[in-house]
Amino acid sequence: MxxxxxxxxxxxxxxxxxxxxxxxxxxxxxxxxxxxxxxxxxxxxxxxxxxxxxxxxxxxxxxxxxxxxxxxxxxxxxxxxxxxxxxxxxxxxxxxxxxxxxxxxxxxxxxxxxxxxxxxxxxxxxxxVGFMQNLLTDVRDGRIYGSYGQGRVGYIDTRDIADVAAALLTRPVGPDGTYVLTGPDAPTQDEIAAAVSGALGREVRYVDLPVPEMAAHLAGQGIPEPFARDLARLMADTGDGRWSTTTSTVEDVTGHRPRSLAAFLADHAATWPA
Ligand SMILES: NC(=O)c1ccc[n+]([C@@H]2O[C@H](COP(=O)([O-])OP(=O)(O)OC[C@H]3O[C@@H](n4cnc5c(N)ncnc54)[C@H](OP(=O)(O)O)[C@@H]3O)[C@@H](O)[C@H]2O)c1
CATH class of the missing domain: 3.40.50.720 (NAD(P)-binding Rossmann-like Domain)
Known part of the structure; x- marks a missing residue:
C-alpha cells in the first residue's frame, strides 16, 4: 500500500x-x-x-x-x-x-x-525550489511583488515533484538519498512576468520592493509581522542566485524533462484565477 x-x-x-x-x-x-x-x-x-x-x-x-x-x-x-x-x-x-x-x-x-x-x-x-503553482496566487491586479531583484530561480512544476515521488514509491526501495529538484530553466521575475503576460494576453509586471516595503506589503495581505519580514528577507537572499542552478534530477529519476514555465502557463491559462 x-x-x-x-x-x-x-x-x-x-x-x-x-x-x-x-x-x-x-x-x-x-x-x-x-x-x-x-x-x-x-x-x-x-x-x-x-x-x-x-x-x-x-x-x-x-x-x-x-x-x-x-x-x-x-x-x-x-x-x-x-x-x-x-x-x-x-x-x-x-x-x-x-x-x-x-x-x-x-x-x-x-x-x-x-x-x-x-x-x-x-x-x-x-x-x-519554489513552485510554479505559487504564481496562481502571486499574480494580483496585474502585478507580481517581490524582493528578488534580478535573482534567478529554477522554479518547478509540482506535477514533476509528484512524478519523482511516484517513481521512487513504485520501484523497489533503493538506497537512501536526497534529491534537489528544479525546473528546466531559471528565469528572473521580470522574465516570469513577461511569460505570464504572453500566456494570459494582458500585462503583468514584476514590482521589486526593498525588504521593509515588501514585508509591509505581505503584512497588508494578512501575513503575521515577523513571518512577513523573514519572508521578504528570504526573497532578497534568494536574489543572490542560490536557487539559480538547475539540476537534471527530475529527468534522471522519471525519464522525462521537467515541465517548462511556458508549458505550465499553457496548461493553466484558461482556468487562471480572475
Ligand atoms: N510553495 C513553495 O514554493 C515550496 C517550495 C519548496 C518546498 N515547499 C514545501 O512543499 C510542501 C507543501 O506541498 P504542497 O504545495 O503540495 O502542499 P499544499 O498544497 O500547501 O497542501 C498542504 C497539504 O498538507 C495538508 N496538511 C496541512 N497541515 C496538515 C496537518 N496538520 N495534518 C494533516 N495534513 C495537513 C493539507 O491538508 P488540508 O486539505 O486538510 O489543508 C494539504 O493536503 C511544504 O513542505 C513546503 O515547505 C514549498
Whole structure:
C-alpha cells in the first residue's frame, strides 16, 4: 500500500492521480473527507497517532504537509510511528537548502530531515525550489511583488515533484538519498512576468520592493509581522542566485524533462484565477 499524506495539496493530488493511473493501491490520509478517487482515512499531524493508525508493515509512505507551528513535532512523531509500524520507505518533501536554524520552512524541514535520516526507516528526501503553482496566487491586479531583484530561480512544476515521488514509491526501495529538484530553466521575475503576460494576453509586471516595503506589503495581505519580514528577507537572499542552478534530477529519476514555465502557463491559462 502507498500511503499519501498532504493528499489534498498541490503535490498530493498530482501524485494520487499518477498512482491511480498506474493501478497502484493508494490510501490517502485526510483531515476531512474529500473525494480524491481513492480510499482514505482521517488523520491529522497535530494528533500523530491518527496518522500512525493508517500505517502497516511494508507500506510506502509519502510524507508531506505545509509548515505550521507544530510541523517539526508532528512530522517527527509520524516518522517514529512509521518505524514502529515497519514502513518500508518514507519519501518526504523538504526544500532546497533546508538546515536546522535556517529561516522559515527551511529550518523546520532541516530538523525533520535530520530526524528522518537517523530514523532507521529507508528514506528519500525531495528538496525542490519554489513552485510554479505559487504564481496562481502571486499574480494580483496585474502585478507580481517581490524582493528578488534580478535573482534567478529554477522554479518547478509540482506535477514533476509528484512524478519523482511516484517513481521512487513504485520501484523497489533503493538506497537512501536526497534529491534537489528544479525546473528546466531559471528565469528572473521580470522574465516570469513577461511569460505570464504572453500566456494570459494582458500585462503583468514584476514590482521589486526593498525588504521593509515588501514585508509591509505581505503584512497588508494578512501575513503575521515577523513571518512577513523573514519572508521578504528570504526573497532578497534568494536574489543572490542560490536557487539559480538547475539540476537534471527530475529527468534522471522519471525519464522525462521537467515541465517548462511556458508549458505550465499553457496548461493553466484558461482556468487562471480572475
Ligand atoms: N510553495 C513553495 O514554493 C515550496 C517550495 C519548496 C518546498 N515547499 C514545501 O512543499 C510542501 C507543501 O506541498 P504542497 O504545495 O503540495 O502542499 P499544499 O498544497 O500547501 O497542501 C498542504 C497539504 O498538507 C495538508 N496538511 C496541512 N497541515 C496538515 C496537518 N496538520 N495534518 C494533516 N495534513 C495537513 C493539507 O491538508 P488540508 O486539505 O486538510 O489543508 C494539504 O493536503 C511544504 O513542505 C513546503 O515547505 C514549498
Amino acid at each position: 502507498i500511503v499519501v499524506t498532504g493528499a489534498t495539496g498541490s503535490i498530493g493530488r498530482a501524485l494520487i492521480e499518477r498512482l491511480d493511473g498506474e493501478g497502484e493501491e493508494v490510501l490517502a490520509v485526510l483531515r476531512r473527507p474529500a473525494d480524491l478517487g481513492c480510499e482514505y482515512v482521517l488523520g491529522d499531524f497535530d494528533r500523530p497517532e491518527t496518522v500512525g493508525e493508517a500505517l502497516s508493515a511494508g507500506d510506502r509512505l509519502f510524507l508531506n504537509t505545509s509548515p505550521w507551528p507544530g510541523f517539526v513535532r508532528g512530522h517527527r512523531a509520524v516518522i517514529d510511528l512509521a518505524r514502529e509500524a515497519g514502513v518500508a520507505q518514507v519519501v518526504s518533501v523538504s526544500v532546497r537548502g533546508a538546515a536546522p536554524g535556517a529561516p522559515l520552512a527551511g529550518g523546520m524541514h532541516g530538523e525533520v530531515d535530520d530526524h528522518l535520516r537517523a530514523s532507521g526507516v529507508p528514506w528519500s528526501i525531495l528538496r525542490p
